[in-house]
Amino acid sequence: MGNAVIRTEHLTKVYKARTEWEFSMGHMPTRRQYEATRALSDLNLTVEQGEIFGYLGPNGAGKTTTIRLLLDLIRPTSGRAFIFDMDANAQSVDVHKRIGFLPGELNLWKNRTARQVVNYFAQVRAGANAGLILRYAQELAERLGFNMNKPVRDYSSGNKRKLGLILALMHKPDLLILDEPTSGLDPLMQQTFNQLMLEVKEEGRTVFMSSHVLSEVQAICDRVGILRRGELKAVESVSKLTHTDFRWVTVRLKEPVSVDTFKGIEGVSDVSAVNGELRFRLTGDFDPLLRALSQHYVVDLHTQDPTLEEIFLAFYGDQPVRNHNNDAAVKEQVQ
Amino acid sequence: MSVGLIFGDTLRQNWRQILYWGGGLGLLAVYVFIAIPDMNALQQYANLVKALPPAILEAFGMSDAEMLATPDGFIIFGVFSYGILIMAVFAVMAGMGVTANEEDDGILDMVLSLPLPRWRLVVEKTLAYLVIAVGIVAVMFIALAVGTNFSGLEIREQVHLDIMAKSAINLLPSVTLMITATVFAGAFFRRKAIAMGVVAAFIIVSYFMDFLAEVASGALSEFMKAASFFTYFNSEGVMREGLNFSNIALLLGVSIVLFVASIWAFQRRDIGA
Incomplete structure (x- = not known):
């Protein structure tokens, strides 16, 4: 170098x-x-x-x-x-x-x-x-x-x-x-x-x-x-x-739930509902989210790593x- | 990088065009010989054409109907007057092959990422296409010489191959001008469709100006004659007086200016979208 x-x-x-x-x-x-x-x-x-x-x-x-x-x-x-x-x-x-x-x-x-x-x-x-x-x-x-x-x-x-x-x-x-x-x-x-x-x-x-x-x-x-x-x-x-600390989470629940239900959970942001699924950004540990989800019947859950652009934006925004x-x-x- | 590599590659990729275009023009020559079995048929044809208005006659590349009564005149009318129009199509396609086609296809990005100055691409490819044009004219002339055997003895004896050779050579300055005009349009405009439209307009307008000058009068006629490059092609004049070197010099001079302008334009502009 x-x-x-x-x-x-x-x-x-x-x-x-x-x-x-x-x-x-x-x-x-x-x-x-x-x-x-x-x-x-x-x-x-x-x-x-x-x-x-x-x-x-x-x-x-x-x-x-x-x-x-x-x-x-x-x-x-x-x-x-x-x-x-x-x-x-x-x-x-x-x-x-x-x-x-x-x-x-x-x-x-x-x-x-x-x-x-x-x-x-x-x-x-x-x-x-x-x-x-x-x-x-x-x-x-x-x-x-x-x-x-x-x-x-x-x-x-x-x-x-x-x-x-x-x-x-x-x-x-x-x-x-x-x-x-x-x-x-x-x-x-x-x-x-x-x-x-x-x-x-x-x-x-x-x-x-x-x-x-x-x-x-x-x-x-x-x-x-x-x-x-x-x-x-x-x-x-x-x-x-x-070493960034967030990922995207998509959850399908058996019963419909309001988007607002998830908005107050620690680490959860950018919540949206698409085709009967909830999608949101999770920053930090999973535990607060899992505790909240335990109140519901979870049909499916998967996570997705952020793209590099998203990581950059998380770092620096504009x-x-x-x-x-x-x-x-x-x-x-x-x- | 080896000098002449692009020139050689362009020739290798396009040499068949010599056969296709030269062969096509050669077939036209053979057809013309078949069409004139004897002097009597030629005279009848000339009498028919005499009745046409001068502008129409000029549109077919002939101003003196009497010349059609001679085998040389008829061949020049039948082969070279149409030949220049056919070669115009070749010239536009060849000129587009220098930069415009590859730029339009996105190939030029890869080619120009090589250690290759832009001017060299223009120079070597243009020269290769000019060599191909010479090849086409040579094949056409050979076919024309062979084609004399398809006419009657009376006609064959009156055909002057030296005049035919000069008429074939006379095609080249005009073809060179059309190729370099197309190269310039392709180098100047980034869009192939625009380049092609501009050069097609240049050729068509020149062609119409040449024969409409016959019906115009005074200064307008003079201007139209002077502005059209077809005036300097003048295949009839070659038959009467041989090659006109001032016309050739003018056509080649303008070609050189267009060629240099092409290099300048291509050197300084953005490539691709």
Whole structure:
């Protein structure tokens, strides 16, 4: 730890208001009006070498915008991004030599086989020295149980994800930028993915990944940052965050009970009734709740861990950003 | 990264287009030869066409009906005047293949995450499509030369292959212009549908301006003639006077400007949605 691999300085992206016309055969052109959107606001973020950094937030929070800015696919309205101390825009070609990227939705040439795509990417990356890359790509394909001989159009979404992972990992990049890497992977493959990421970390390489999966983030991430409405709300170590003390509880009772019955119970909040079930948030011990439930006939009861976003909100609510990077924590006030 | 890798890959993926488009145009040439069995039939056809108003004649790419009475004139009318319109469709499809298709399909995100400057993608792919255009025209010319065997001896003896070769070469500057115009539209506009609409409008308006200039008069006619790139294609002029190098220079000059503008536009804008 100690060397910043990714560093952003007041990175902001505003999409301008625009009007678009859509044309389709047999229909009148339709006009779509898009308002100006502040997709990312004054992002100050540092990701250190050798860590696995989870980047979290609900849809539309700005995660993909951040990733696209880091890759120079889009340009910032203001601010700058540095990767390996190189400007992500001005030195993008040098930066990309050291990056592996997996987009949220992998799109490739549908008529080519995975092997042809892998060969092409290896050639672009290494030219005549593509052999090493191709050998490792084959090794990755075997570990992921992936057959590279089919046309891309014939792969399921899970297999496309595997192909994306192979393309991102095959040249052993110093930095992996992964957008929702495990969506579509079965649990067994998720374990393989976790193992691969831990190997990357052991080799001193860095992973920057967006995710919604708590178990995945808990298993592999060192730190997480959460975005809401384009603003970085907090950066925190996973171990600290996951020691949170609440969960969601759903109870089905034989006889209908008023929501108010549960509102006074110690630790219970956010009570709602949905489809004959009561759902609420329980903070602290179960005992007060179990004592209250003993007055009723309980048909079913189950608990659910909070999502990371919920944990973050429990921690910070709508407070300004808290970035616990290191001892020299960045404490920027988001506008 | 190896120079020419994207160029080679684009050629590998698209070389069949040379056969499809070149073969299609070649079949058109063969059909034209079959349609003119002898000089008498040609003269009858020319007499029929003479009755048409000049603007209609111009719409079919010919201003002098008398030329249709010659085998060379009839082939230029039948093959190259339609050929440029068919090649316009190819040019738009090829130009869209440089950036617009892959951007619209979301493939460009992966491609541009590679250590690859954006300008290089535009340059190498455009050059590959220009080579394909040359290939198509070459296949078309070969088919045309072979096609002379399908006409009668009288016609065959009067066809000048050197004029046909010049007419085939004369297609290329206009096709280059249409390809680079499409590349520019694809590089400038993020939406493929808009890019395609703009370039289609450019070609169609140019085409109509070229033949409507015949019925217009004075300064308007002059302006319409000058503004339409079809004026500089002028396949009839090639038959009479050979290749017009100032026209070729103008078309290629505008193509270069559009090509440079494409690189500039693509280099500076956001990619994708």
